[in-house]
Amino acid sequence: MSDAEFSLIDEKIGLFGGTLLIVGNVIAMTAFLLPAHLIADDGLGPEVAVAMLLVILPVTFSILSTLQIGGAMPAAGGSYVYGSRLIGPFFGFLLPWLVIPSIWLGQLYLAFGFAEFMQFFPTFDWIPMWALMYAVMIPFIALNILGIRLVTQVQIVLVSIIIGGMLLFIVPGTFEIDTANYSGMFESGTGAFFVALVSLSIAMHGFNLATDLGEELEDPVTNIPRVLGLSAIISISLMTALVVVAVGVVPLDFYVENRDAGVAYAAFEFLPTAGAYLVATAAVVGAFTSLNTLYTAYSRQLMRAARDEAIPLFFAKLHPEYQTPYRAILLLAVPALIMVPPISSTTPVLMASVLAMTSLIGAIISSVALWNLPKRFERRYEYSIYKLPLPVLKFVAVASALVATVFLAGVSLELGWVLGIILGWMVLAYPVYKYRVRSLRAKKGVDLEKRMKSLHDYEEERAEAGSRAGRENESDSGREVETDAED
Template sequence: MSDAEFSLIDEKIGLFGGTLLLVGNVIAMTAFLLPAHLIADDGLGPEVAIAMLLVILPVTFSILSTLQIGGAMPAAGGSYVYGSRLISPFFGFLLPWIVIPSIWLGQLYLAFGFAEFVSFFPTFDWIPMWALMYAVMIPFVVLNVLGIRLVTQVQIVLVSIIIGGMLLFILPGTLHVDTGNYSGMFESGTGPFFLAVVSLSIAMHGFGLATDLGEELEDPVTNIPRVLGLSAVISIGLMVALVVVAVGVVPTEFYVENRDAGVAYAAFEFLPSGGAYVVAFAAVVGAFTSLNTLYTAYSRQLMRAARDEAIPLYFAKLHPEYQTPYRAILLLAVPALILVPPISQTTPVLMASVLAMTSMIGAIISSIALWNLPKRFERRYEYSIYKLPLPFLKFVAVGSALVATVFLLGVSLELGWVLAIILGWMVLAYPTYRYRVCSLEANKDVDLRRRMKSLHDYEEERAEAGSRAGQEQSVDTETDVDSSSPAED
């Protein structure tokens, strides 16, 4: 299929806008919502703080992998492209197969957190959970259909509120931390601890946005590494600090009694009531920012898969006025809206765990793609502006896969049945993929596997531009070294 058969997005966002989109996507609701529920619902103690610190490990591997692959092969819907081009067409097909139901659940998780923290405010505590969930989901579906520039403008305001609310909790909270609240760790056992690590690692979902935006970033080869680095320092630093302080300012028994909006109730212990409500409002806004970018990121994966016809080409169509993949957005949004009433009665820990498990599986797939990059696309790796030395690249690939596997095995001690369902769903992907391959070949004379192994023309041009820039940078460095040699002698 030629590029002319679909439209490319021509709206662009810069380094600042991309960083804000990522920060809002990563911080989300997790640090505000999950600690109290993990303690109250799953019997965990202060080891929740250690679990949050351990999340840095898979996130670091995820960022390094995304930096290298995204810098060498920038493309909209990057995760899908990397699975299909760097491993095999089936793995490209597998990613949207996993993504679609997990993003349905992701929206519901964020909307649940929004509803819980809105109910913290006395004015709204009478409104049913399901109604509050609808109240946040529907506007952001509309917003994302209206366009990436509007999404970014809204994000600037929302992220500022989140960071302000988190700092309001963290900075004075550090003065009220009681180290005795960190005693009694690991009394709940191995399974619940791994459940905490895996559920809190849902932040890994957020960093993939940098490569999924692809063609909508100005100068993506250069800006993808910058956006990832800046957003990682800001978002992970704030999340770790918030959880560590939240565990330290009150005993864990406090969260058993104040499970819903627990961090906001903890803020009452050292902040005036107005300050506690600001913290709660920051948590509410955390749901805004992640919903705002959830549709942005994963609709691009579906759009890119539809361009190949791995899923129907129907979902690649852009809105004629707003230049957004509105059909892909609706595919992600409508089923989730239908599921709101039953989900409003469940626990956010289970939803977060399912999402994090799919992230871990995605990390294993990404690690294989990273390992294959220097062999499959040697030139783009060699001249990538951001280049991991080959031994370190292999270390990151192996380390990422190993950490994800260990975490999956650990959480299976507590939620083995959930992991079995996810793996069963993945097994069903193969006959569906084979049917899609045969159907396209018979009805449209399209070789799907061949199409999914190569980049489109515009992606080739962008990748080649990045390779040339990297090559020129390499030549300039060599020239500088050569010209300085006589002086050194």
């Protein structure tokens, strides 16, 4: 496909802006919202804190995988590109097939959390959930259409509020922990524990934003690893500490009685009233930051798939003034707006679990892509600025796929019917994909499968630039070794 058939995004953000976008995307609403609901709705106990700690394991593998593939092949909508180029065209098609309905649900989950914490404030407790959900979704749809720079500027302010509110809860709360609140582990059963493990893990699957931004990052080959490393340290530390402290500062029965906005009510136990309201404000802002970047990240996947025509080219169109994939944004946003009224009465644990299952399936696909990278794109792997040694790369790929599979098997003990629906949706993707291939060949003479196996010209140039930088780094290191030997 000629690059002239679509426009490239020419607005850029730097290391600082990219890091804050990802921190806001990862932290989200989950650590504030789910612990109380898991305890009250699902009968879980202090193992919620253990689940949050264990989530670090798949996240570490995910970050290492994203660092390696993103450093070797930076591209907008990276997850789509890696599935199609490193595994096969159908797997590239499968990712947007899964993304579109899961992101409809993702928006509703975040908006639900926003509405719940807004009702914690007496001024807003009379407003219906559905009205509050609309109040947060619509402005951020408009914001993302207006452009990445504006998104980033808003994110700087919002992430500062979140970090401040989290630290306000974590630091004094650490001194109020009663270790007796961690007793009675794993009395609720294996299936319920895996529900906690999987639902909490959605908070940690926001790091792919670094590769989905691709062409919008300044010097993406260099900045993708830096952005991922910085955002991982900040996000994982804060979220894990928040959940551990939330479980330790009050008895479990407290969350049964204070399920909605439970963390904010727990803050009343050791903070002054103003402090508790600041914690609730941080939770509300967590919905802002994730909605803000949800449209940013996944609209780029759809835009990139549309450039290949895996989905209609119509969705690759950029806004002439704001340089944003506004049609892809609207595809993600409008159906979710229609679904607000019925969803406003459901439980966030179920929504989080569905989202996490699709993320885990994506993690398995990414693992296969990572395994294939040295074989399919040998030079880009060899000279990538960030390079995992081959044995480590294979270990990360296998371990990541294995952990995701175990998580999926565990959660199926409680929510097997949900996993069955998702797997059925994936099976349905194959005949739709074959129809798309035949249709494009008949109507336009386009070989979609061939197109989805190669990079576009601008991506080739960017990857080649990264290879040159990697070769130069290796040459410099070699010269340093020689100099040391001579000395």
